[in-house]
Amino acid sequence: MKKILAMILAGGRVDELKVLTLNRPKSTVPYGGMYRIIDFPLSNLMHSGIEKVGVLSQYHSASLVRHIGIGSSWDMVGRDRGAMVLPPFKSEHNSDWYRGTADAVYQNIEFIDEFQPDLVLVLSGDHVYHMNYQELIDFHLTKQADVTAVFKEVPIQSAHRFGLAAIDEEDGITGGRITAYHEKPANPKSTWASLTIYLFNAKILRKILAELIQNSKSTSFEFGHDILPRMIRSYRAYGYKFYDYWAYSRTIKEFWQANMDLLSDHSPVDLKHWEVRTNLDHRNLRDRTPTIIADSAEIHNSIIYTGCVVKGQVSDSVIFPGVIVEEGAKISKSIIMFDSIVRKKSVVNESILDTDIIINENCEIGCLHQSDDSLEQQDDNGITVIGQSTIIPQGKVIVKNSIINSFLKPD
Numbered sequence: 001m002k003k004i005l006a007m008i009l010a011g012g013r014v015d016e017l018k019v020l021t022l023n024r025p026k027s028t029v030p031y032g033g034m035y036r037i038i039d040f041p042l043s044n045l046m047h048s049g050i051e052k053v054g055v056l057s058q059y060h061s062a063s064l065v066r067h068i069g070i071g072s073s074w075d076m077v078g079r080d081r082g083a084m085v086l087p088p089f090k091s092e093h094n095s096d097w098y099r100g101t102a103d104a105v106y107q108n109i110e111f112i113d114e115f116q117p118d119l120v121l122v123l124s125g126d127h128v129y130h131m132n133y134q135e136l137i138d139f140h141l142t143k144q145a146d147v148t149a150v151f152k153e154v155p156i157q158s159a160h161r162f163g164l165a166a167i168d169e170e171d172g173i174t175g176g177r178i179t180a181y182h183e184k185p186a187n188p189k190s191t192w193a194s195l196t197i198y199l200f201n202a203k204i205l206r207k208i209l210a211e212l213i214q215n216s217k218s219t220s221f222e223f224g225h226d227i228l229p230r231m232i233r234s235y236r237a238y239g240y241k242f243y244d245y246w247a248y249s250r251t252i253k254e255f256w257q258a259n260m261d262l263l264s265d266h267s268p269v270d271l272k273h274w275e276v277r278t279n280l281d282h283r284n285l286r287d288r289t290p291t292i293i294a295d296s297a298e299i300h301n302s303i304i305y306t307g308c309v310v311k312g313q314v315s316d317s318v319i320f321p322g323v324i325v326e327e328g329a330k331i332s333k334s335i336i337m338f339d340s341i342v343r344k345k346s347v348v349n350e351s352i353l354d355t356d357i358i359i360n361e362n363c364e365i366g367c368l369h370q371s372d373d374s375l376e377q378q379d380d381n382g383i384t385v386i387g388q389s390t391i392i393p394q395g396k397v398i399v400k401n402s403i404i405n406s407f408l409k410p411d
Helices: 013-023 039-047 062-066 102-108 109-115 133-142 158-160 202-213 225-234 252-263 282-287
Strands: 002-008 052-057 081-087 119-124 147-153 163-167 175-183 192-201 238-240 299-300 312-317 330-331 348-349 349-351 364-367 384-386 397-399 402-404
Touching: 002 039, 002 102, 002 109, 002 384, 013 102, 013 252, 013 402, 039 119, 052 109, 062 081, 081 192, 102 109, 102 119, 102 202, 102 225, 119 133, 119 202, 133 147, 133 312, 147 175, 147 225, 158 225, 163 225, 163 238, 175 225, 192 202, 192 225, 202 225, 225 238, 252 384, 330 397, 349 364, 364 384, 384 397, 397 402
Parallel strands: 002 052, 002 119, 052 081, 147 238, 299 312, 312 330, 330 348, 348 364, 349 384, 364 397, 384 402
Antiparallel strands: 119 192, 147 192, 163 175, 163 192, 175 238
């Protein structure tokens, strides 16, 4: 049995998610009614038997630190196992913020050396998917690879957004040798997109990172842009093909759709089968009371978790614990996160409401009206977003496709 250490890249902010990542990294954005996005790679690691994990954090780490704790929610507590959040630090020789994904891992090389692993699995902490990493490890060892990266086929129209590989078809559907790799090319020639999952032989990872970081001419320090292309030229670099559900969720529309995917008749996201774990102490999930559904409530094709009070109409929506929907309120095609309140006779349509929001009476959120020039307009994705802890005053109209910042008071 090879000794394996996982490093999760979990500290970044995604500008396209706007106010949802104003005060948290993308990895801890709430998803699916009670989860955080980082729950998916952590649960995958747990089910794959990988129990030594470093979580690389940089941007607004508080929510990530609270959520990970000591890793007990994913059964990663014990003498030879554990999960540790690794923020940037100052030392005698190293005092920089993480300058990229490769630099983040290199700055924690002493953490890696402490465990003396044979293999290092580097994962993104902000994707929704289910994977048995042991199958990836078996492929890597069979091929005697120095690095194995995971790829999924994407539509050619969106391929330019990803790192793309040409993969030799020696193993057919499973994968093969990477013959070329280009990071976000303007004119894609492949549709095999990187999932930011890399399995390295530990000694080679250490060597290639040192070569990149210590090169005085280096200005970029990324696994996709810098490490993988170097390794294709000089090492045994393989691509492993993944065919199941994977949500990129980089934009507001993609994040909204990843939640709506839970509601389809044949949902590709099977949270029960995947056995996804989360920290039940974060937001007091384990202590929530049962949800109350009043006689006046009408609910259709929605997920509603514990601690809610529903007296109005909810359709095609994902409702997190503690949400209150008062009588006469109408929620449709929306995501409403922890402990938000929608007061009487307010309408919320195709919107994302972050945590602890209050929508006062007779408001219209995400509706088709003349645009208000005072509102920042998103790209045309149709989704309205309201940042956490904002209070919308009575009778306010928030037009479709708008962004409202966090912590705003009625005045």
